[in-house]
Amino acid sequence: MTASRTVRADVLVVGGGMAGAMAALSARAAGCEVALVRRAPGATALSSGAVGVAPDLSALPGDPLSWRRGPVESARRLARQRPGHPYAAVGEGLVLLPDALDFAVRALDPLLAPMLERPRFLATPTGEVVAAATCQRAAEPGDLLAVAGPLAVAGLRGHLGFDAALVADGLGRHAGRGGPEVRELEVDLPGLDPWARPHELARALEPPGEAERLGERLRAALANGARGAAAVLLPPVLGLSPAARVPERVAAAAGVPVAETLSDVPSVPGLRLQAALEARLARAGVTVLAGELRAAGGAPGDRVEVGEAAILAGSWVLATGRFLGGGLVRHGALAERAMGLPVEAAEGRDAGVHLSGRPATSLTVRDRRAPQPLLSAGLRVDPSLRPLDGRGRPVHPRLFAAGALVGGHEHASDGSGLGVAILTGWLAGRAAAARG
Ligand SMILES: Cc1cc2nc3c(=O)[nH]c(=O)nc-3n(C[C@H](O)[C@H](O)[C@H](O)COP(=O)(O)OP(=O)(O)OC[C@H]3O[C@@H](n4cnc5c(N)ncnc54)[C@H](O)[C@@H]3O)c2cc1C
Structure with missing residues (x-):
């Protein structure tokens, strides 16, 4: 298709979930022109209404609820215990977690309840209790x-x-x-x-x-x-x-x-969150384009076409999610879809982790709270959130990644889904906005 218009921006964000929205809003807050391309709603629109940042891994089932550590302290502990987790990957950036969470709460006002020092204890529709960093005001x-x-x-x-x-x-x-x-x-x-x-x-x-x-x-x-x-x-x-x-x-x-x-799927709170993100992007003056970026072999600075628009931007943030968002695909091999970047899973690192020859039972672990190798697959990044190539070097100095696309975490086992999306999105947007 031939582009009928050209969009010039400082930063191109790919993905319209929590991570992409945070990246776009933080780059915008830093004074950049931002274009955001998104194909469809992803995992963010299915989330339950809780904002999970990190569970207190040392909490025992019978302990009083008030003994639970707060989300920021728990995130620090998670980073120490799981070196592959994005909270560890961002290094010193983890210190900024409270700022990132505060930015998200303010950006989405009045949707989210303010953060407390302690977790909030919220009921699921099956009567379980989830400890979350915050939640929608309705909960x-x-x-x-x-x-x-x-x-x-x-x-x-x-x-x-x-x-x-x-x-x-x-x-x-x-x-x-x-x-x-x-x-x-x-x-x-x-x-x-x-x-x-x-x-x-x-x-x-x-x-x-x-x-x-x-x-x-x-x-x-x-x-x-x-x-x-x-x-x-x-x-x-x-x-x-x-x-x-x-x-x-x-x-x-x-x-x-x-x-x-909280909700299971389909989730009204998830739809509410997605709608609030889109409204906020529009108010912030982010140029939002519907369509799919396919840029195998491309790089920031290149002209890319999405739908009827051509986009030129010096920095890119990939926030395309995982399986639900469409950032990773599994057709026998596990691959990053938009640019063909190397994917890492617990099985090892490869330009496409090959799963087709393996029995399905070797890809997941029976204990649903245990880390799942397949489900925590994603990109490996440096502390500036730049995806790394097979030799551990940044793929491009102006290419960043955020959210569920970054490997090493998985919401169902470590409860850090939207927390990772908020922190890495916010940091990636700032990094993409920084000149030079
Ligand atoms: C059922 C479910 C419930 C959950 N509940 C919670 C919860 O209660 N609390 C919590 O903290 N976490 C929860 N999580 C985890 C959390 O929702 C995710 O970790 C988080 O939303 C990921 O955000 P994201 O922006 O990285 O990805 P997504 O929200 O998946 O967004 C990815 C975006 O990228 C777009 N995209 C992909 N490829 C392209 C392309 N090539 N071109 C253009 N656009 C593209 C997609 O269309 C989409 O807009 C839940 C997850 C699931 C699946």
Whole structure:
């Protein structure tokens, strides 16, 4: 296709998830013209509503929740214990983690709750408790250490996607560890479509009167079955747009703070986060282009075509994600898709890790909390986040990588997904913006 326009920028960011958005916004904050190319939503749009930075690896299951180390201290420990982790790879850059997190919270205001010294303890839809660095404001009043009295878990009668009894049972197990006493109740919401998908329910609560109707029903249910509840946990469908203020409106009508649990997929909080990133990029004046960058053999400074635009930029940040985002592909061999860069997995380093001849059971580890060699594959980088070639040298002085594309971490086992995306995105954007 012949380009119908040319976009000139200082920095080209490839990828529109958390890492790409942070890179674009930090380069923009440093005064650069920034173009961002993205193909589609990736893992960020599936995330649960929690911002995982690092778990306290030394925490024991029975310990009081208040003993958990804070996310920044846990990230330092993670870097020491896992030398291949991006928190270790960035070296001194890890000191800037609090600044990067603060930048993200402010950039996305009012979506995210402010950071605390301690983790927030948040319920999943299966009643597990996740310790996260922060979360969306819609989940904040459900932080188990912040609930000042009994917590009610409310299901919507006929809504098949949320089992309040399961959640209440799981959370109740933490009552002796500093968590609240937990009760379960059901709210009757006439007209609720039992087959409605989460985003449809979330949208249905946004128009005037709808959140209030849920709040009034909740108030009645509380009076019958959970008098004295200090907060209520609801399914993760409290509006798609933070501007609709669904949690606040439900709470005002119910007379008690309400929160949503974290989500599994499809995730309303994930969609909310993705929408907030895109709105912020537009407000910041980043030129966002839809399309896929294919630049095998190319390098920063080259003219590349994406859709109908040609882009010229002196620095590039690759933030193309992993398997869900499309940064890595596996067709027998594991490969980096946009530029054909070398991929590293725990099996070793190769220009394409060849997996086709190996039994599937050798690629993953049965313990789901253990590091998974296949799932933590990605690029190896230097402390400036420049991808390295097979000999350990930067591929190009003005090429940077960020987010899930950087190897050595995996959210399901180390809980650092969005934390890595925020820190490496923010650092890569600054590095790409620096002249010379
Ligand atoms: C189901 C699920 C739930 C999760 N929940 C959480 C959670 O609750 N908390 C947490 O901290 N972490 C969570 N994680 C991990 C976290 O979501 C990811 O680590 C993080 O979102 C990665 O962000 P990213 O920007 O690097 O990649 P992505 O969000 O995957 O973005 C990649 C982007 O690159 C684009 N792209 C790819 N190739 C190209 C190309 N060639 N040209 C143009 N664009 C391209 C994609 O279209 C996409 O826009 C979860 C992950 C999953 C899968």
